[in-house]
Amino acid sequence: MPVAELRGVTKxxxxxEALRGIDLSIEPGELVxxxxxxGAGKTTAVRILLGLTPPTSxxxxxxxxxxxxxxxxxxxxALLQVAKVPETLTVREHIELFxxxxxxxxxxxxxxxxxxxxxxxxxxxxxxxxxxxxxxxFALAICGNPDLLFLDEPTVGLxxxxxxxxxxxxxxxxxxxxxxxxxxHYLEEADALAHRAAVIDRGRIAAEGxxxxxxxxxxxxxxxxxxLAIMRENGxxxxxxxx
Amino acid sequence: xSRVYWMESKMELRKMARLxxxxxxxxxxxxxFYIFFGLVMGSSSLGGVTISRYALATYGAFGVMGATLYAxxxxxxxxxxxxxxxVKRASPMPPAAYFVAKxxxxxxxxxxxxTLLFALGAIFGGVRMPAGQWLAMWGVLVAGAIPFGAIGLAxxxxxxPNSAANIVNMVYLPMGFLGGLWLPIDFLxxxxxxxxxxxxxxxxxxxxxxxxxxxxxxxVAGHVEALIGFGLVFAGVAWxxxxxxxxxxxx
Numbered sequence: 505m506p507v508a509e510l511r512g513v514t515k516x517x518x519x520x521e522a523l524r525g526i527d528l529s530i531e532p533g534e535l536v537x538x539x540x541x542x543g544a545g546k547t548t549a550v551r552i553l554l555g556l557t558p559p560t561s562x563x564x565x566x567x568x569x570x571x572x573x574x575x576x577x578x579x580x581x582a583l584l585q586v587a588k589v590p591e592t593l594t595v596r597e598h599i600e601l602f603x604x605x606x607x608x609x610x611x612x613x614x615x616x617x618x619x620x621x622x623x624x625x626x627x628x629x630x631x632x633x634x635x636x637x638x639x640x641x642f643a644l645a646i647c648g649n650p651d652l653l654f655l656d657e658p659t660v661g662l663x664x665x666x667x668x669x670x671x672x673x674x675x676x677x678x679x680x681x682x683x684x685x686x687x688x689h690y691l692e693e694a695d696a697l698a699h700r701a702a703v704i705d706r707g708r709i710a711a712e713g714x715x716x717x718x719x720x721x722x723x724x725x726x727x728x729x730x731x732l733a734i735m736r737e738n739g740x741x742x743x744x745x746x747x
Numbered sequence: 748x749s750r751v752y753w754m755e756s757k758m759e760l761r762k763m764a765r766l767x768x769x770x771x772x773x774x775x776x777x778x779x780f781y782i783f784f785g786l787v788m789g790s791s792s793l794g795g796v797t798i799s800r801y802a803l804a805t806y807g808a809f810g811v812m813g814a815t816l817y818a819x820x821x822x823x824x825x826x827x828x829x830x831x832x833x834v835k836r837a838s839p840m841p842p843a844a845y846f847v848a849k850x851x852x853x854x855x856x857x858x859x860x861x862t863l864l865f866a867l868g869a870i871f872g873g874v875r876m877p878a879g880q881w882l883a884m885w886g887v888l889v890a891g892a893i894p895f896g897a898i899g900l901a902x903x904x905x906x907x908p909n910s911a912a913n914i915v916n917m918v919y920l921p922m923g924f925l926g927g928l929w930l931p932i933d934f935l936x937x938x939x940x941x942x943x944x945x946x947x948x949x950x951x952x953x954x955x956x957x958x959x960x961x962x963x964x965x966x967v968a969g970h971v972e973a974l975i976g977f978g979l980v981f982a983g984v985a986w987x988x989x990x991x992x993x994x995x996x997x998x
Binding site for chain 1: 758826830
């Protein structure tokens with residue numbers, strides 16, 4: 505049974521159709537990357553699986569439950585794009601608070617170590633660098649010992665070193681048996697981390713498979729070229745694709 | 748389950764106490780006003796009550812309003828508008844814990860302001876009252892945070908993250924003045940006095956003054972009913988705002 509599933513999901517915001525019938529599943533232990541240009545519907549798909557907004561039609565489940573249910577929430581964690589995190593709590597305090605939301609959280613010290621935060625655990629969030637801030641958000645996502653992680657553009661705006669450091673943490677989570685849904689703009693990231701990728705364009709899945717399968721299908725050597733080829737097949741103007 | 752509420756409230760208190768623009772201004776402004784208007788002119792009297800005594804009720808009400816309106820209004824607007832509330836909503840945190848914690852902060856800072864004002868009044872203003880009356884007034888002032896929490900939450904549920912603090916200022920300061928919390932209501936022009944019945948601050952101030960046996964307009968029961976009414980209306984507005992928020996547009 506998949507850990508998370510979208511079946512024929514559509515989502516309409518007023519006149520705008522953000523999703524036009526999406527099928528997507530994440531199997532246990534699998535890291536699935538959701539790729540697509542801005543406004544393609546990636547974040548909407550994640551918001552539906554997090555129970556933050558209901559689908560207009562179709563069905564979404566997390567561990568067989570309604571994504572908004574408490575039982576679903578207890579078994580998943582999420583790193584979302586957030587413009588401002590409270591700055592006057594320390595790293596450790598943030599983690600202690602989020603850990604208290606879960607029934608069987610990881611030990612605080614384990615979470616701090618798993619996110620590489622030992623040296624800065626007593627610093628106020630406001631005093632951290634961008635890479636350190638993302639690692640704290642990653643810690644908040646894993647502190648409840650979830651079986652499933654949602655990572656919505658986790659490395660956006662990070663330098664190469666911080667990005668690679670977070671990749672290591674994500675791989676360790678998958679190594680412990682966790683499943684991940686990752687959305688990203690960086691195709692290299694999907695290539696490096698994902699077991700399977702789904703390319704979403706204007707609310708529909710345009711291609712799906714392992715990164716190697718997607719590259720083979722479009723006869724390209726890199727996932728980035730494959731992505732561009734898929735976008736062109738779908739009739740996107742190159743300048744739209746590249747923005 | 749109760750541990751979550753305890754942790755959420757404890758962390759919210761720490762967070763706000765360290766946020767100087769909240770903790771310092773919430774406490775300092777009412778105390779400063781009380782020193783200027785309550786103590787400097789303290790020996791003159793108003794309807795048989797010294798100003799130092801009268802102003803304890805009105806600046807106490809003013810202080811509690813401020814602690815509550817900023818914690819809910821500005822606090823919720825920023826966390827809602829900049830994505831933090833959504834991170835919490837995606838987690839298993841019981842949604843009520845978030846709002847309970849804001850309430851605990853409002854009550855704690857409200858109680859702190861009122862306690863410090865009472866100390867100033869007793870030590871420097873020569874205010875003397877039976878212990879029961881001090882306690883009753885303290886309780887009334889601190890409990891007054893409840894309807895203003897609803898007003899703050901209504902602001903916080905609609906205001907943008909960058910404008911919320913200004914909107915709270917534009918509500919809080921005129922409401923304090925026009926409700927008779929800066930100057931006694933009888934000093935205001937008649938037209939403004941008639942308008943004051945539409946302000947929750949006026950009703951709050953009148954209840955606090957009644958605890959001092961100062962002359963008040965209308966009945967205490969009437970003022971309590973008015974505050975309950977304001978509280979319910981704004982709680983409804985806040986509920987609409989919170990529900991609308993969940994259907995916000997995202998790409």
